[in-house]
Amino acid sequence: MAATRGVLTSIVGMLEGGATHIGVATDHVIESFRNSMWAGYKTGAGVDPRLLDQFPLLEEGLAAMGVACWPMIDLEADDALASAAAIAARSPEVGRIYICSPDKDLAQCVDGRVLQLDRRSAKVTDVAAVREKFGVPPASIPDYLALVGDSADGYPGLPGWGARSAAAVLDKFGSLDAIPADPTDWGLALRGAEKLGLTLREQWDNALLFRRLARLRNDAPLFEEISEIAWRGPADSFNAFCRRLDASRLPGRAQSLSRLRGF
Numbered sequence: 149m150a151a152t153r154g155v156l157t158s159i160v161g162m163l164e165g166g167a168t169h170i171g172v173a174t175d176h177v178i179e180s181f182r183n184s185m186w187a188g189y190k191t192g193a194g195v196d197p198r199l200l201d202q203f204p205l206l207e208e209g210l211a212a213m214g215v216a217c218w219p220m221i222d223l224e225a226d227d228a229l230a231s232a233a234a235i236a237a238r239s240p241e242v243g244r245i246y247i248c249s250p251d252k253d254l255a256q257c258v259d260g261r262v263l264q265l266d267r268r269s270a271k272v273t274d275v276a277a278v279r280e281k282f283g284v285p286p287a288s289i290p291d292y293l294a295l296v297g298d299s300a301d302g303y304p305g306l307p308g309w310g311a312r313s314a315a316a317v318l319d320k321f322g323s324l325d326a327i328p329a330d331p332t333d334w335g336l337a338l339r340g341a342e343k344l345g346l347t348l349r350e351q352w353d354n355a356l357l358f359r360r361l362a363r364l365r366n367d368a369p370l371f372e373e374i375s376e377i378a379w380r381g382p383a384d385s386f387n388a389f390c391r392r393l394d395a396s397r398l399p400g401r402a403q404s405l406s407r408l409r410g411f
């Protein structure tokens with residue numbers, strides 16, 4: 149129950165910090181459509197069963213807390229976050245949108261209004277910070293990950309391509325499709341460019357596949373109007389749920405917020 153208690157406590161803290169609209173995505177099922185695309189893609193194998201068992205409990209707690217919850221089955225939680233950010237960005241009344249996850253694939257969602265927030269470090273990542281960290285703009289993140297791989301998600305990238313070479317090439321050309329086939333046309337003083345170019349040509353299909361794995365879906369129909377994810381206070385069942393969690397302070401904090409906001 150500790151993980152569920154921790155998430156709910158974190159959400160109350162966000163609401164106390166001024167968040168007005170909020171939603172949480174869960175990997176209700178770890179496997180997704182990407183597992184059929186690449187045999188080595190991440191699965192639930194090796195994940196502590198006690199953690200997996202908490203997903204239904206967390207989803208129940210979020211509902212009791214009055215927070216929108218998106219349990220993902222075919223898509224992944226990161227796809228839901230990307231979709232929620234895209235939907236929210238269509239509402240002119242929305243100011244800043246924070247994706248509260250440090251996952252590097254979510255950097256592709258960052259723009260002038262969408263930011264990443266690492267709650268543990270309180271670090272906010274904007275467009276400039278994405279470029280500083282990866283050497284490429286947010287739009288190039290799927291291409292970058294296609295070249296360097298993502299061990300957390302289980303795909304290796306292309307042999308010989310590392311963070312420095314991928315950043316140098318993509319900073320200039322933007323996407324895999326725009327990279328000239330002949331490295332002499334890159335115009336870069338890059339060690340091993342010939343070998344990198346050969347690898348890219350020989351493993352072109354893998355590069356495109358890894359980019360598809362890295363590119364988040366942003367078309368999940370999670371909600372239509374931003375008002376659907378406005379927090380309007382906890383349900384009556386929240387007190388009893390918190391007693392099960394041994395989280396006696398949470399109901400009082402949530403109710404104080406409700407009164408403060410006039411719910």
